[in-house]
Amino acid sequence: MFGLDYSWLADPAYQQWLLTGVVNTLNLAALSSAAAILIGMLGALGLTLRIFWLDALIELFVEVFRNTPPLLQMLFAYFTFSNLGLRVTDPSTGLSVPLLSAFACAAISLSLFGGALATEAFRSGIETMPRSIIDAARSLGYGRWARFWRIEAPIATRICLPGLTNILTNLFKTTSQASVITVPELMYYAGQIYNDTFRTLEVMILVLLIYVVLVSILTFAMARLEAFMAFPGYGRGH
Amino acid sequence: MIAGSMLSYDGKKRAVLLLIAFGVAVWIGVDAAAGGSAHWSRVLARLPLLLTGSASGWPITGGFALNIILSIASMALATVLGTIMGLATLARFGPIRVPSLLLMNFLRNSPWLVLLFATLYFLPFEMHVFGTTIAFPPFVKAVIGLALPTAANFSEVIRGAVQSIHSGQWEAARSLGYGTGQIYRHVIMPQALRRMITGWMNSYALLMIATALATVTGIQDVLTILNTLLAMENERVIVYFYLTILFLFIAYCYPIAVVARRLERAVKGESL
Numbered sequence: 001m002f003g004l005d006y007s008w009l010a011d012p013a014y015q016q017w018l019l020t021g022v023v024n025t026l027n028l029a030a031l032s033s034a035a036a037i038l039i040g041m042l043g044a045l046g047l048t049l050r051i052f053w054l055d056a057l058i059e060l061f062v063e064v065f066r067n068t069p070p071l072l073q074m075l076f077a078y079f080t081f082s083n084l085g086l087r088v089t090d091p092s093t094g095l096s097v098p099l100l101s102a103f104a105c106a107a108i109s110l111s112l113f114g115g116a117l118a119t120e121a122f123r124s125g126i127e128t129m130p131r132s133i134i135d136a137a138r139s140l141g142y143g144r145w146a147r148f149w150r151i152e153a154p155i156a157t158r159i160c161l162p163g164l165t166n167i168l169t170n171l172f173k174t175t176s177q178a179s180v181i182t183v184p185e186l187m188y189y190a191g192q193i194y195n196d197t198f199r200t201l202e203v204m205i206l207v208l209l210i211y212v213v214l215v216s217i218l219t220f221a222m223a224r225l226e227a228f229m230a231f232p233g234y235g236r237g238h
Numbered sequence: 239m240i241a242g243s244m245l246s247y248d249g250k251k252r253a254v255l256l257l258i259a260f261g262v263a264v265w266i267g268v269d270a271a272a273g274g275s276a277h278w279s280r281v282l283a284r285l286p287l288l289l290t291g292s293a294s295g296w297p298i299t300g301g302f303a304l305n306i307i308l309s310i311a312s313m314a315l316a317t318v319l320g321t322i323m324g325l326a327t328l329a330r331f332g333p334i335r336v337p338s339l340l341l342m343n344f345l346r347n348s349p350w351l352v353l354l355f356a357t358l359y360f361l362p363f364e365m366h367v368f369g370t371t372i373a374f375p376p377f378v379k380a381v382i383g384l385a386l387p388t389a390a391n392f393s394e395v396i397r398g399a400v401q402s403i404h405s406g407q408w409e410a411a412r413s414l415g416y417g418t419g420q421i422y423r424h425v426i427m428p429q430a431l432r433r434m435i436t437g438w439m440n441s442y443a444l445l446m447i448a449t450a451l452a453t454v455t456g457i458q459d460v461l462t463i464l465n466t467l468l469a470m471e472n473e474r475v476i477v478y479f480y481l482t483i484l485f486l487f488i489a490y491c492y493p494i495a496v497v498a499r500r501l502e503r504a505v506k507g508e509s510l
Contacts, residue, residue: 205356
């Protein structure tokens with residue numbers, strides 16, 4: 001069809017590469033998403049404490065990671081961490097090797113990048129919480145902790161969900177950039193396959209479709225989660 | 239202590255940030271005194287090359303200036319494409335709306351890097367249309383490859399802005415005898431444009447950051463030049479070079495983010 005040649009897909013070696021690539025992409029995305037959500041929660045909670053120096057540090061972290069290319073962050077981690085002393089001696093060969101693998105470097109920088117975005121999303125979620133709800137909880141006699149755990153956290157979570165969906169899809173898409181620092185994920189194996197077969201166009205179409213399907217599944221799942229958690233009569237829940 | 243109590247919360251916060259900036263400056267000074275100055279002078283010697291792509295700083299053939307030119311060209315294309323796509327997704331006529339929604343979601347769900355690679359391989363080296371030859375050098379491919387996802391982002395901004403205008407205004411304009419085109423031109427767009435500005439700026443900031451990806455097309459952008467330079471430098475200097483490039487991006491993108499946030503706050507109050 002359209003003169004496209006997909007006969008290489010019948011080769012089990014290439015099938016194996018694609019499968020390994022997808023698994024590694026999913027691993028990298030899952031790991032960095034979990035870490036990013038954790039960092040975002042800690043960051044947003046830190047901001048609610050209203051300690052001025054902590055506030056300044058968190059703002060600095062968010063702005064640095066939000067205003068620099070993730071690709072550059074990954075390259076920085078990959079090429080400089082080992083120079084700055086993060087090296088170990090391999091006991092089997094006696095050679096000094098970098099402590100962090102390419103995968104670890106990609107996971108760390110993606111976590112920090114996503115964490116900065118998540119901090120911002122959670123912060124705005126907490127800020128847009130209607131004051132009247134907090135006042136109502138206070139007048140009902142809720143203490144500081146009970147108010148946070150039973151009133152503020154559940155509502156803020158729901159307000160943040162659409163923003164979080166954006167961040168998670170963004171992070172998933174950004175994992176493809178880890179191929180530049182030789183992390184063997186989907187995009188990396190795509191390069192390997194077309195270097196082998198010279199079927200550049202066919203490989204790129206297939207990889208693009210795989211990414212779109214995976215990201216679509218993620219957005220669909222998040223939309224279902226949003227619908228499931230929506231309060232009746234509040235936000236998008238009707 | 240007295241000075242501390244006189245400062246507001248934001249004032250204290252700003253003081254801490256200034257202190258950090260001062261600390262970084264001191265660290266650079268101490269590091270320079272402790273032998274880092276040799277490294278910094280290597281960076282300084284290469285700075286014109288990193289900024290403009292030529293060793294003397296002129297003419298501009300690449301470097302960070304090329305990233306800026308690329309982002310502006312891409313944004314211009316993305317604004318046109320995004321406006322068309324955004325309005326198409328709002329069309330009431332199904333055969334226009336459904337395909338454009340599908341296209342928008344496809345572009346939004348695919349990674350920037352993969353789209354850029356795809357554009358690189360989909361577009362031919364040159365194209366012959368009715369006897370005229372249209373060439374696609376790597377720079378043009380990079381512009382198109384980065385404009386596609388940005389256009390999808392921006393079309394969503396337009397959609398959001400148009401849909402945020404109260405439906406009563408449509409009804410009022412209709413009852414006054416305005417046609418759809420007239421309503422868009424005289425009623426909806428003047429208001430929606432104001433709400434689009436921050437979304438447009440955010441799209442631009444995202445695009446500027448993504449121009450770092452253009453290094454895969456082989457154009458002489460700041461990352462390509464950095465990689466070429468690092469091949470000639472020793473391992474210690476690499477850190478200094480990376481810090482410099484990171485700082486360039488922050489220096490360019492952070493002011494845009496600040497202005498966008500200020501505008502957002504200014505537009506927030508108005509509704510209906």
